[in-house]
Amino acid sequence: MIRFEKVTKAYPGQARSALEQVSVDVEKGEFVFLVGASGSGKSTFLRLILREYRPSSGRVYVAGKEINRLAGWKVPRLRRQIGTVFQDFRLLQNKTVTENVAFALQVIGKPKAQVESLVPETLEMVGLEGKGDRLPDELSGGEQQRVAIARAFVNRPMILIADEPTGNLDPNTSVGIMKLLDRINRTGTTVLMATHDAGIVDQMRKRVIELEDGHVVRDQARGIYGYQN
Numbered sequence: 756m757i758r759f760e761k762v763t764k765a766y767p768g769q770a771r772s773a774l775e776q777v778s779v780d781v782e783k784g785e786f787v788f789l790v791g792a793s794g795s796g797k798s799t800f801l802r803l804i805l806r807e808y809r810p811s812s813g814r815v816y817v818a819g820k821e822i823n824r825l826a827g828w829k830v831p832r833l834r835r836q837i838g839t840v841f842q843d844f845r846l847l848q849n850k851t852v853t854e855n856v857a858f859a860l861q862v863i864g865k866p867k868a869q870v871e872s873l874v875p876e877t878l879e880m881v882g883l884e885g886k887g888d889r890l891p892d893e894l895s896g897g898e899q900q901r902v903a904i905a906r907a908f909v910n911r912p913m914i915l916i917a918d919e920p921t922g923n924l925d926p927n928t929s930v931g932i933m934k935l936l937d938r939i940n941r942t943g944t945t946v947l948m949a950t951h952d953a954g955i956v957d958q959m960r961k962r963v964i965e966l967e968d969g970h971v972v973r974d975q976a977r978g979i980y981g982y983q984n
């Protein structure tokens with residue numbers, strides 16, 4: 756589903772590459788934690804999958820296509836197949852829960868009837884039934900992250916990328932969010948999650964890829980967090 760072949764990414768003006776000769780294969784339906792100290796290259800890895808950046812050398816494949824070679828007009832189609840969730844939720848503050856989730860479908864031109872069936876179904880799946888009319892600031896942090904996950908998943912993407920999704924949440928709330936991501940993964944969606952949350956990684960026992968200074972230093976099935984901050 757995702758393949759990195761000897762990928763190096765150097766940002767202009769930076770002495771050291773953010774990623775250096777990284778080769779990784781992620782199969783469809785896998786759940787992968789990306790761990791590593793701050794600055795080790797986790798976000799860069801995720802952004803290359805979205806083609807927010809191109810590699811300086813090497814190749815990135817998503818669903819069999821080398822995305823560096825995709826024509827610019829095909830990039831939105833690629834991104835449509837990848838849901839994204841971030842630490843800071845990134846909801847539209849002046850729109851209700853329902854409108855936030857519906858918006859993700861409207862911008863890609865989904866017919867109204869489909870929007871009207873998919874949005875409530877997805878809100879129910881993430882445990883937000885009955886809260887569709889609230890504004891984001893009328894929700895707890897955990898609920899706001901559920902809205903963000905609903906928005907990322909409502910289009911049933913093949914890949915879900917989560918960059919520190921529990922970074923702003925307390926441990927109990929984080930467990931609920933992880934259960935939800937696990938459920939989404941069980942529908943067949945490939946999940947990649949960058950995290951500093953040792954407790955969660957140790958609890959879930961999924962594949963762990965550890966980056967250090969832009970290199971993969973560990974790739975472990977049913978792994979643990981296992982590095983010192």
Ligand SMILES: Nc1ncnc2c1ncn2[C@@H]1O[C@H](COP(=O)(O)OP(=O)(O)OP(=O)(O)O)[C@@H](O)[C@H]1O
Pocket residue numbers: 766767769772773791792793794795796797798799800
């Ligand atoms: N847009 C950019 N321009 C220049 N350098 C960048 C840019 N983005 C990241 N870097 C550098 O690339 C390296 C890897 O950064 P990256 O954000 O991928 O790390 P990270 O593991 O996600 O860190 P964190 O855990 O703090 O989010 C760092 O040295 C960082 O300073």
